[in-house]
Amino acid sequence: MKSTTVAQQSGDTNATQKVKRSICVPSFLTKYTYQSEFIWYFIGVIIRIIWTLVYPQQGYIHPDEFFQGPEVVFDDIFLTNLTRTHEFNPAAPLRSVAILYLLYGLPVSILSWLSSLLHWSSVPFHLKLIFPRATILSLSLCSDILFYRLIKNFYPNFKSKQYGIIMNYYGIAHVLVVFFTRTLSNSFEAFLFLTLIYLITVNVSSLLTIIINTSDHKTIVLNRHLILTSSLIGCVCSLGIFNRPTFPAFAIVPLIYWFTNIIPTMNHSFRFQLLLSRIISFIIGAFILTSSLIISFDSYYYNNGLSFIVDLKNRLIICPLNFILYNIDSTNLDKHGLHPPWLHFIVNATILYGPLHICTVLWCLINISSIKQNGQWIINRIFNRRSIIEIEQSTSPLLLYLYLVPFIPLSTFPHQEPRFLLPLLFPLILFIVPLLITHNLHQYIFRLWMIFNISIAIIFGHLHQGGLLPALQYFHNSPLLTSNKNFLVTYHTYMPPGYLTIPMSKFEYEQKFETAIIDLKGAKREEFDLTIENIFNKNLLNNLQVFVILPSTFQTDLIYLKQQKYSFHLLKQFRPHLDFDHAFEEPFLVNYAGTKYQWLQAIWNKYKLNLYHVTRG
Structure with a gap:
C-alpha cells in the first residue's frame, strides 16, 4: 500500500527539544481528503443517479421531453400507432430522426429485445421511463469530466480546494440535476456546446504548442491530435445544427475564438500554413460528411425507402432548413406563444440561474468599460498580427462572451422558453464562480445558490404536473x-x-x-x-x-x-x-x-x- 510521509513535531518529556518524526499516512486517506473538497458535487451526482434510475422524477417539464424524443423511436420499434406532432410531418419535417435514433435507438431496441426474450406481455412502465433518460444521464456524467478539464485549462494556477468550490456550484445546479437527466433536445444541445468549447480550446492549445515546440516526435503526435480534434469539431457542429438549428447561437463565440487564434499565426512558415489548411479542410470535411449521413438517414426515413434518390430536388429532407422556414412565418410561432425580446435575459435566465445570473449582470454593469475594451481588443486581433504571448492570453474575455452573446440571437426569436438557455450553465459557472472566489464572496453566494436550486429542483423535478x-x-x-x-x-x-x-x-x-x-x-x-x-x-x-x-x-x-x-x-x-x-x-x-x-x-x-x-x- 502506498503511503504519504507527513512531517510532525513532537516534544519529549523534559520539553527541552523538539524532534521531527515522520508518520506514514495511507494514500487512500489523502485521496479522501482531496475528494472531500468536492462533497456537494458528489452529493449532486448521487441525486442525479437516484432521481433517474431508482426513483425517477415525476415532474413533467414540457411535452417536447417525450414527443420530440422517445415517443417517435418507441412508435417505430414497437410498431404502434402513436400520435406524431407537427415536427414530424413527412411533407416538411422539422426534426431529424437520425439524432433521435442516435440517442434512443439502442435503449429502446434493448427493451424490445428483452420483451421478446422474456415473454413480457408489456414492457414495465418504469423501464420505459428510465431507459431513454439513462442515455442523457450518461451524457451528463461525461459532461462532468469535460467541465472539470475546462476548469483546469482556464485556471491552471488554482488549487484543488478552488477546483472543488467550482465543481460544488456546478454539481448542485438544478439545471444539471433535473434538466440534464431529461430527454430534451436542449439537454443534448448543452452537451454538444460543452464538447465544442473543450475541443476548440484543446485544438488551439495544440496549435500554439506546435509553433513553440521544436521536437519532431512531439510535433507528429500533436499533428495527429490536431487532425482528430478538428474532425470532431466539424462533427459536433453538424450534430448540433441537426439537433436544434439554434445551435449556431451558442457555437458562434467558440468558433470566433478559434478563428482569432488562427489568424495571427498565418505569417509562419509554409509548412505551418499547410498544416492550417489541413485543419480547416478536416473541420469542413467532417461537417459535410456528418451532415450528409444525417440527411440521407432522414430522407430514407421520411420517404419510406430509397425513392428520394430518384428525385433529390423534391424528396431530399433537410430538417434545419424546414425548421427555419417554419419559424420565419409569424403565424406558426403564434401557435406556440409570442414573447417580448427581453424575456430571456430578465426572466428565463433568472429562473434557471438565479443568484449567479444576477451576480454576472451586476459585474457587467460595474465593469462595462472593460467589456468594451475586450471587444475592441478581439476585433483588433483579427486584423492585426500578434505575438504568441498575446494569443495565449486570448481566453480572458472568452467565458463572459460565451455566456452573454447567445442571448442576442436567441432573443430575436419571438418564442422563448427557459429551457432554450440550458447550455449557458457551463460558461456562467466558469466565469462568475472564480470571480466570487477571488473576492471571497463564494461562501455567501453558495448558500443562496443551494437554497435556490433545491427549491427549483423540487418544483420542476417532482411538483410541476407531478401527478x-x-x-x-x-x-x-x-x-x-x-x-x-x-x-x-x-x-x-x-x-x-x-x-x-x-x-x-x-x-x-x-x-x-x-x-x-x-x-x-x-x-x-x-x-x-x-x-x-x-x-x-x-x-x-x-x-x-x-x-x-x-x-x-x-x-x-x-x-x-x-x-x-x-x-x-x-x-x-x-x-x-x-x-x-x-x-x-x-x-x-x-x-x-x-x-x-x-x-x-x-x-x-x-x-x-x-x-x-x-x-x-
Missing part, C-alpha cells in the same frame, strides 16, 4: 383494461406520452385491446362535455371503457355530465400536482371555513390529479 406520470403508470398497469376498446381523456394537463400510456411488447404482436388517447389540453368545458357524449354515442354496440384524468381544480366541470346521467367513479388521486397555468386561481379564490390550518389543508387538497372511470347511467 400525470403516476396517473399514467396506474392506468398502464391497471387490471381494468379488459375491454375491446378503451378511451383515456386528459383534460387541462400536459399531453400524455403514448408510449408511457399504452402497454407494448414485441412478444405479443396482436394487442388484446385498443386504447385511444384524447388530449383536450386546456379546452373549455363545453368541448369536454361534447367529447364524453360523443364517445358513448358513437360506440353504443361496443364493449368499451372510458377514463378521465383531470386536476382537482377542474372537478366542478363534471357537474353537467353528472346531471346527464354519467357516473364518475374516482379510482385514485395523485399528489402533488402543481399546474402553473391555474395554480393560483381557484384554490386561493375560494373562502374556506374553519381554522387557518384547515384552510391550508383545503388548498393543499386542490393540488391533486384525479383519475375517473366513467360510465353511463
